[in-house]
Amino acid sequence: MTLLGLFNHWAFVIIMMVGLYAIIARNNLVKKILGLGLFQTGIFLMYITLGVRDGAAAPILQDDPAVIYANPLPHVLILTAIVVSVSTMAVALALAIGIRESYGTVEADEVAALDQQSQEVGC
Amino acid sequence: MDPVLLLDVLLLILAVLAAVAAMLQRDLLGSVMLMGIYSLLMAVIWANLFAMDVSFTEASVGAGAATVLLLMALTRIGTRERSGGDHSLPALVLVVLTGVVLLYGTSELPRFGDPQAPAQLHIAPRYLAQDIGKVSDSATPQDSPHGEGDFGHHVPNTVTAVLASYRGYDTMFETAVIFSAGMCLLLLLRPIPRRSPETVTIDESGSTSHQKSESVVLRTIGGMLIPYILVFGFYVQMHGEIGPGGGFQAGVLVAAAFILHSLLFGRAATDRWLPRWLVDLAMSLGVLLYAGTGVACMAMGGHFLDYSALDRVHPAEAEALGMTLVEAGVGLTVASVVLTIVRKVQGGTR
Numbered sequence: 001m002t003l004l005g006l007f008n009h010w011a012f013v014i015i016m017m018v019g020l021y022a023i024i025a026r027n028n029l030v031k032k033i034l035g036l037g038l039f040q041t042g043i044f045l046m047y048i049t050l051g052v053r054d055g056a057a058a059p060i061l062q063d064d065p066a067v068i069y070a071n072p073l074p075h076v077l078i079l080t081a082i083v084v085s086v087s088t089m090a091v092a093l094a095l096a097i098g099i100r101e102s103y104g105t106v107e108a109d110e111v112a113a114l115d116q117q118s119q120e121v122g123c
Numbered sequence: 124m125d126p127v128l129l130l131d132v133l134l135l136i137l138a139v140l141a142a143v144a145a146m147l148q149r150d151l152l153g154s155v156m157l158m159g160i161y162s163l164l165m166a167v168i169w170a171n172l173f174a175m176d177v178s179f180t181e182a183s184v185g186a187g188a189a190t191v192l193l194l195m196a197l198t199r200i201g202t203r204e205r206s207g208g209d210h211s212l213p214a215l216v217l218v219v220l221t222g223v224v225l226l227y228g229t230s231e232l233p234r235f236g237d238p239q240a241p242a243q244l245h246i247a248p249r250y251l252a253q254d255i256g257k258v259s260d261s262a263t264p265q266d267s268p269h270g271e272g273d274f275g276h277h278v279p280n281t282v283t284a285v286l287a288s289y290r291g292y293d294t295m296f297e298t299a300v301i302f303s304a305g306m307c308l309l310l311l312l313r314p315i316p317r318r319s320p321e322t323v324t325i326d327e328s329g330s331t332s333h334q335k336s337e338s339v340v341l342r343t344i345g346g347m348l349i350p351y352i353l354v355f356g357f358y359v360q361m362h363g364e365i366g367p368g369g370g371f372q373a374g375v376l377v378a379a380a381f382i383l384h385s386l387l388f389g390r391a392a393t394d395r396w397l398p399r400w401l402v403d404l405a406m407s408l409g410v411l412l413y414a415g416t417g418v419a420c421m422a423m424g425g426h427f428l429d430y431s432a433l434d435r436v437h438p439a440e441a442e443a444l445g446m447t448l449v450e451a452g453v454g455l456t457v458a459s460v461v462l463t464i465v466r467k468v469q470g471g472t473r
Contacts, residue, residue, distance in 0.1 A: 004132055005234030011135040013229065015142055017222040022146045024214040028204040030151050030197070034158055037189070038142050041165055045135075046229075048174050053243055054125070054236040058175045059251065060366060061279040068238075070173035071247040072281040076290060079282065080297040082180045083371045083457060086189045087304030090464040093196040094311040097468065100200045107205050 008049040016042030029096045029106040033089060040085045047074040128235055130171050138164040152202045155193040162186035175367040176282045179359075183375045188461055191382065195469045250285055278364045278443060286369065287446040291428040294449070295413050298456050302410045305460035312467040335389035345387045352380040360454045364443060370450040374457025382465050390466070402459045409456030416448045 015038055022035025051071035059072035096106050103111050138161055145157035162185035169178035233240035278284040286294050336342055356376035363369030385393035417428040425432020430445025 004128060005237075006230065006232070007128075007132050008135065008235055009229035009232055010226065011139060013222050013225045014139055016225070017218045018139075018142050018146055020221065021214055021218045024217065025211045026146075028151070030193075030200060031146070031154065031204060034145060034154055034193075037158065038146070038161075041161075041185075044165075044177075045168075048169060048172050048177060049235065050232075050240070050242045051174065051247075052127075052172050052236045053238055053240075056173055056236075058173045058367075059281040060175070061251070061281060069251050069281070071242055072250055072285050073247060074242075075174045075177050075282045076285045077293075078174070078177050079180045079286065079369075079371060080294060082177070082184050083375075084297055084300050084304075086184050086192070087301045087460065087464070089189060090192055090468065091304050091307045091311070093192065093468055094308050097196060097199050097470075098311060106200050110205075 008045060012042045012045040012049070015039075015045065027107045027109050029099065029108060030093075032108070033092045033096065036092070037085065037089060040081070044078045044081065047078050050074055125236070127171060131168065131235075134164055134168045134171065138168065149204050149206050150202060151197055151200075151204050152194075154204075155190060155197065158193070159186050159190040162189065176280070176369065176372075179367050179372050180375075183372050183379070187379060188375050188465075192465060192468055195465060199468070199470055250289065251281055278446065280364055280366060280369075282367075283363045283369050283446065283450070287449050288428075288430065288442060291417075291449065294453065295410075295417070295428070298410055298413055298453050301460050302406055302456050305406050305456075305463045308464050308467040312470070335385075335392075336387050342387050345383055349380050349384055352376060352383070356380065356458075360450065361447075363450055364446060370453030370455075371457055373450075374454040374459075375461055377454070377458040378461035378465070381462055385466075390469075397462075402462050405455045405459035406463060409452045409454070409459065412452035412455065413449045416445055416452070420445065 019035040019038030019040075019042060023032050023039065026032055026035065051074035053068060053070050056068050056070040059069040059075065061069070099111060100106050103114050105111060105114075141157050141161040141164060145154045145161060148154045148157060162181060166178045166182040166186060169175075169181055233242075237243070278288075336345070353376075356373045356379075359368035359376060360370060360373035363373070381393055381397055384396070416430070420429045420432045421427055423432040423435075428445070428449075430442045431438035432441070433445055434441035
């Protein structure tokens with residue numbers, strides 16, 4: 001059906017933009033990290049959609065030569081990207097924990113206000 | 124209507140709803156749980172779109188490890204998100220504009236499942252036929268195109284073949300990125316000897332050995348599960364060339380078994396089974412095993428990561444051997460880094 005042929009692209013744009021809005025507008029650092037995760041899965045969705053092929057099977061070779069397969073390349077890129085995204089999320093969380101322990105808050109504006117205060121005291 | 128597309132549309136609508144709900148939720152605990160649901164939905168979507176390995180990774184890493192990690196981080200950060208004051212009109216305008224530009228840009232992309240899409244025609248058929256790359260580069264004239272020179276059916280899972288062989292460099296550096304993330308965690312979250320009173324921590328009692336489950340049911344049933352998780356992890360590690368799976372998924376599964384053990388019986392008990400120095404060593408050993416396989420190929424007269432050099436008489440078997448070795452390296456690094464990350468985020472004085 002041609003009308004829904006681009007549905008996955010609409011979905012990935014919506015998911016990415018929800019994530020982007022959270023990154024920009026939310027003050028809470030954990031929310032920003034979750035938004036970043038959403039942004040990443042939006043990109044994953046675009047890649048996997050590019051590998052889909054009508055009537056295809058999963059790209060695990062079978063003996064029947066008539067079988068057609070989905071494109072394995074996006075799968076490889078995204079598989080490793082998922083693991084890397086969790087590793088980077090862990091680094092971000094570690095930074096958030098560090099900020100929580102130094103400032104007592106993970107709200108970005110409160111952290112900025114505290115920085116401002118300590119600067120004024122220092123002057 | 125194509126059932127694949129129908130299921131895809133339904134699941135994506137659910138996933139978008141879960142994503143929006145996760146971002147609107149003020150309670151961070153609720154947000155993390157909704158993200159877990161979103162991740163599981165994505166795993167089903169990947170499986171529906173024929174990406175079995177991606178689905179497996181998303182289920183184990185995205186829905187499993189990431190959720191555990193976020194929950195542990197929340198115990199130290201706190202689950203309260205201050206309400207109000209963070210809806211900004213400029214951000215909304217920017218996001219809508221970016222979205223419109225992206226929608227305009229994607230409107231020309233091939234439709235869902237188009238067999239004539241450039242992505243399907245350019246290099247994919249050669250990956251699927253397994254007749255490109257290092258093997259044919261180094262093939263000697265007596266190798267027929269479908270004889271010893273290609274993988275034959277030694278690596279039916281083309282995702283693993285592409286991951287470990289054709290794009291072996293990518294995977295090596297991605298393993299290195301994961302290793303660096305583990306190192307970052309070690310450096311960022313050094314044990315703090317004494318905490319300031321306002322810090323929220325899970326170990327109120329001051330001892331890490333108290334971070335364990337007191338429920339007899341949980342400890343008995345969970346304890347029974349651990350060996351099976353480990354066996355499944357090793358199966359996924361060794362089976363990655365034939366079916367979905369491989370080092371990335373297996374590493375997370377093995378790590379999950381040890382994380383479960385430490386949650387049930389306390390970290391001190393886990394450290395008796397799996398000493399800390401061993402985890403730290405395994406982190407670097409995995410990357411070393413991967414790169415070492417590449418160097419071994421050079422020592423045998425081939426290119427870096429050209430596994431067929433390991434055994435010139437049986438290049439197909441040598442390819443399988445090389446992939447097994449690098450997958451083992453990936454598995455080692457991923458498992459030990461996930462364990463390290465969870466341990467560091469969980470915190471504690473030791």
